[in-house]
Amino acid sequence: MRAKIVAGNWKMNNDLSQTEALISDLRTQNKTSNAEVMIAPAFTNLWHASEALRSTDIEVVAQNMHFADNGAYTGEVSADMLKSVGIQTVILGHSERRAYFNESDESLAKKVDQALKHSMRIIFCFGEELNDRKSGNQEQVVESQIKNALFHLEESSWSDIVLAYEPVWAIGTGETATPEQAQEMHAFIRKTLKEKYGEAVAESTTILYGGSVKPNNAKEIFSKPDVDGGLIGGASLKAEDFFQIVNAF
Numbered sequence: 001m002r003a004k005i006v007a008g009n010w011k012m013n014n015d016l017s018q019t020e021a022l023i024s025d026l027r028t029q030n031k032t033s034n035a036e037v038m039i040a041p042a043f044t045n046l047w048h049a050s051e052a053l054r055s056t057d058i059e060v061v062a063q064n065m066h067f068a069d070n071g072a073y074t075g076e077v078s079a080d081m082l083k084s085v086g087i088q089t090v091i092l093g094h095s096e097r098r099a100y101f102n103e104s105d106e107s108l109a110k111k112v113d114q115a116l117k118h119s120m121r122i123i124f125c126f127g128e129e130l131n132d133r134k135s136g137n138q139e140q141v142v143e144s145q146i147k148n149a150l151f152h153l154e155e156s157s158w159s160d161i162v163l164a165y166e167p168v169w170a171i172g173t174g175e176t177a178t179p180e181q182a183q184e185m186h187a188f189i190r191k192t193l194k195e196k197y198g199e200a201v202a203e204s205t206t207i208l209y210g211g212s213v214k215p216n217n218a219k220e221i222f223s224k225p226d227v228d229g230g231l232i233g234g235a236s237l238k239a240e241d242f243f244q245i246v247n248a249f
């Protein structure tokens with residue numbers, strides 16, 4: 001069975017004391033599902049968060065990293081730096097990184113290779129914009145994002161890849177893809193994986209949905225057969241809401 005995952009992407013929210021407060025709230029929550037739980041605080045708080053959650057089953061992950069080992073890349077953070085503060089998993093290709101920081105399929109392919117070289121797990125994000133969906137091109141767009149950034153990989157690398165389908169029009173907007181739209185796209189993604197890598201990779205790859213997942217809609221979205229969990233933005237900033245989503249499985 002493929003892993004179920006609920007990951008909270010805190011984005012550029014929470015300074016150190018807010019991070020401490022949210023983590024202590026998270027520690028009081030009762031987990032009743034078997035989903036893996038992850039949170040992605042800002043870089044500055046990763047060390048604190050990974051220490052504070054060390055003996056729990058909440059994994060602390062990074063929101064981004066650079067594709068080089070080290071060097072003259074002012075303001076960037078490397079895989080070794082992340083690993084040295086206890087981080088084993090990195091989110092790559094979030095639509096905000098693509099839109100505001102010019103991340104392309106090509107640069108993301110390099111980041112993917114770098115993360116794998118350092119034995120890190122990757123949550124790889126992609127998704128169409130509103131115009132793409134309006135013109136019926138959503139599958140074409142998603143297919144090319146996946147192919148360009150990931151289809152150079154060997155089959156064996158896929159055990160470290162989690163996919164996160166996040167339609168840009170649903171992120172932070174309160175507008176969610178319907179459970180049917182999510183299922184339709186997830187099934188398409190699995191079919192695309194199967195064509196390239198075969199049944200075993202397609203069936204074992206976790207595919208998350210992201211975009212305005214809330215306590216009141218998580219259960220329905222997660223009930224779809226090809227939806228294996230969620231990447232949660234806004235609702236991950238409140239421990240109770242986040243755990244209602246975790247426990248929606």
Ligand code: PGA
Pocket residue numbers: 009166170171172173174210211212213231232233234235
């Ligand atoms: P949202 O963000 O849940 O606030 O829509 C999701 C994401 O960006 O991963």
